[in-house]
Structures are given as structure tokens and as C-alpha cells.
Amino acid sequence: MSQLTQSAAWAALEQHQKSIAPQHMRDWFKADPQRAERMRLSAAGLTLDYSKNRANDETLSLLMDLAKQQGLNKLRVAMFSGETINNTEQRAVLHTALRANPSDSAWQPQADKIEAVQASLEKMRDFVEQVRAGQWHGYTGKAITDVVSIGIGGSFLGPKMASESLKPYWHESLSVHYVANVDGTAIADKLKGLDPETTLFVTSSKSFGTQETLANTLSARAWFYESGAGKQDVAKHFVAVTSNIKAATEFGIDENNLFPMWDWVGGRYSMWSAIGMPIALLIGFERFEEILKGAEAMDTHFMEAPIEQNMPVLMAMLGVWYANFFDSHAHVILSYDHYLRALPGYLQQLDMESNGKNVTRSGELVDYHTGPVIWGGEGTNGQHAYHQLLHQGTRVIPADFIMPLKSHNPIGEHHDMLASNCFGQTQALMQGKTLAEAQAELAGSQHSPEQLSLLAKHKVMPGNKPSNTILMERVTPYTLGALIALYEHRTFVQGVVWELNSFDQWGVELGKQLGNSVLSAIRDTHAEVELDASTEYLVNSFRQAKPQTLG
């Protein structure tokens, strides 16, 4: 058994779970009128209502004991002070420096990094302002109308999610498009209808070695040349964000068109850097800075608030409570805002690539569950689809409801209806419906007694399903920045409890390696590639279907 599962804090929670499990939240709300008020917290423009959780004051106190036992305070300081907490790659983890207030003396020990960040932001500002003002000209002298952002994973999901979330702030005549997948359809579809004379490509790749991104950039360049443009015109249409300057310049990106990234920023934590360029192009540099300010406010809260009153810590520890003591395997993110519909996809990478691990920082196999499956979608759509499983399925799936109090599009009663659905769902999940309630509902209907009894059983909803609700005034650059930073720190805290390195991603490497060797087998039948019988069959089928000239 691991030290964690043998520890005093863990054992206390296991014991405590036995007394909590039979209790119903419905009864707690009845017995304690102060519950909702007590279990509510505001920070950085967000309010978290965590009262609809299967937790009482004792639970929270035991969860905080676990956080302390696992060294949260020390590791939190270690992250912000630039220690190499990404121990498998020997890297610091300083995405918080990307949104630091440069005049904050706490950052003094990282002055070199803060300086580099500020210089990069200035270069970004200059570029963004030129493009947005129509002063960056394409090779025939026309202003840029379309930007195609090429990148994948962390070099795609954050910018895409933030762009969609902030649509009300978009530039009126500049469009940004995203291409991630190596599927040729993705880039072919995007390029259709674009004009090479007025299109700018931003290649985002921390490593500048990602197969998909390089293939898409090459195809974009081929398309650009087909229009009659020459090599000398590339600098007007291709820029890149990367930490691998050498690879990018060898690839043909003009040195002046390079924006930096650093090895102390993980891909999935990078939208605050020049990786966020497409966002800034769409909403303007000042609004991009507001995103950083929102995140910085959440960083300050995370660093300074006592852990019992700390939003990321509370959310993280409640997640641990369900994952490890209620055998919950999933966590659902429900955005009740159409603009936030890409958030679950973004959080999937943030959380699952960070905490989808089975060995500890020191390489021991864990004997407890780590990161759950993160999924979700847009409310109210999900209510007419997968919410059935949330209400009556057999597993505990904690939910985060995210609800802006004001809409950017206040049409008729739509927002009232949206909010009432959101709040109503949290209530239904918590309260459920008893057999007596179901029977009362059916009383007076035309059904036979047998049918009535059967129907009543099917209408019973156990309730006691946990949820958090996160409110904000409106989805703005500031509140979005705070929201994303909240989830970043939530992920970090869970990684601390589970003793993981949340900042590497070795699991994706094997897929990449094998993908490359399979590609050699597809290109050349004589390639010496070891394939199992199933994969060999798949490769052969693919080769046979290939046009002769390419085979």
C-alpha cells in the first residue's frame, strides 16, 4: 500500500465517508438554513456555490487535512517560485509568470523571466495592432482579412476556446480560423474561400516538431505559392510562435516573425503567452491583457487565501473526495452559455493530460484513482441528452455548472429560461424525487394500479448528486481569465494530492512513435517495421485502397 492510502488523513476520510454516504443533502438543507450562505465564496469576479456537495463541515476539514498532509502549501510556493517541479523534464512551471504584474516585488527573483514575458507581450502588441489596423500588408499590398491559426493540443485548444468565448469583442472585419487536425479535410475546408493575398498564417508549436502542425503549415505554404506568390513573399504571410527558434527558421519562418515560448510553460498552460496571439488579433491587445488580469487575480487568490476559503483548493478537494472515496470516475462541465461551449474540450486536455497518470513523481505505481474522465457540453442542450445519466445513472458524477448572470444577447426571456434550467438542474440533482413524490404526481391519472406502481418506480430519482455552480456577472476577458486560472490551479492541487507530476505527458509519446513507424510502413512495404497482425491487416487494407501512383 502507498503511503498516501495508509496515511492518517486518508484513513480519516475513509472512515468519515461511511457516515456521510447514507445521508441526503436534501435533509442537510432542511436542517441548516445557513448551509448555502456558509458554502459560498467569491474571488476574481467569480462566485462558487459549493453547498450542493456531499460534504459537511467535518468533510471539508478532513479534506483540508489531506491537502496539508500532501504538502500543498509547500508545493504551491515551489511552483510560483520557479522550482523545477516538473521533475521528469527538469523544468520549472511558471505559466503564472505570463500574467504576473511586472511591478509586483514577489516576482523579483524571476526578473529575467518577467522581462522576457514583457518583451514578448510588447512584440505581440505591436504586431496585433498593425494587423488589426490594416497596416500589415500582404504581398500585393492588401490588408489582412483572415488569419489561419495552425496548431494542435495546447497550441490550439486554449486560443480556440477563448476566441469562441469572447465573440462579442471580435474585430468587425478580421476573421480567425483554426486548423489542428492532420486530416487534409481540415485545412482544405478552411482554405476554400480564403484569398492568399489577404491571409496570414500563425503557426503555433512549442516544439516546432509536431507532425500535424508542420504538415498543415507546409500545405498552407504550397497553397500560398499556387497563387503566384514567391519565396520572398512568405515573410508577409507566415509567422510562428515557438520555443524552438532553430527549427522554425530552418523551416523558413522569417526570424523577425518569430514570437517566443519557453520550456517553463507547458503547452496546455500556454494561452497566456504569444500562443494566445489569435485571441489578441480577434479581440485586441488591451482586451487580451484583461484576460491576463483576470488570471492574475485568481493567482493571487490561490496564493494568498487560506486553503479553507480558497476556490481552486475547495474545488480540487471536493473532486478528490468523489474520485477516491465515492469511486466516481468522471467529472462533468456544463457551460450554460453558448459562447463557453468549447470549455469542456479545453478542460479535457488541461485536466486529463495533467492528471491522467499512474505513477507518482518518484515513479511509484499508485494504488488509488487519479484524474477522472472530464466531459461535458453546453446547457441546455445536454439536458435533452446525457443528463438522464446524471439524474438516474448508477455512478456519482460531480458536475460543475457555469452560469453568467448577464447575457451578451438579452433577447426576450431567453436568459431567464437558460438560468432557470441551470439552477433547476442543480436542484433536481440534489433533491431528486422520492417514491412518495412520484406516486403523488401520478395520482388521478388513468393508469391501472400495476402500471401506476411501475411508473412511480421509474420516476424515482435518488438525488444526492453533487454539483458546484460558478456564477459570474458576464463572460468577459477578465472573468474568462479568472475561470481558466481557477481550473489550472484546481488541476495542480489534485496533482499535489495524488503525488503526480501534472506537467509532463509521456503517455502521448508512444502513440506518436508508433504513428511514425506505421507511416513508414504505409510509405514503403519494405520498411522494417514491426507490426502486430491486426495493425498489419489495417496497413495493408489502407495501402490497397491507395491510388496506384502513390502506392
Ligand SMILES: O=P(O)(O)OC[C@H]1O[C@H](O)[C@H](O)[C@@H](O)[C@@H]1O
Ligand atoms: O505546441 P506543440 O509542441 O506543437 O505541441 C502540441 C501538443 O502536442 C502534444 O502531443 C502534447 O500532448 C500536447 O501537450 C501539446 O500541446
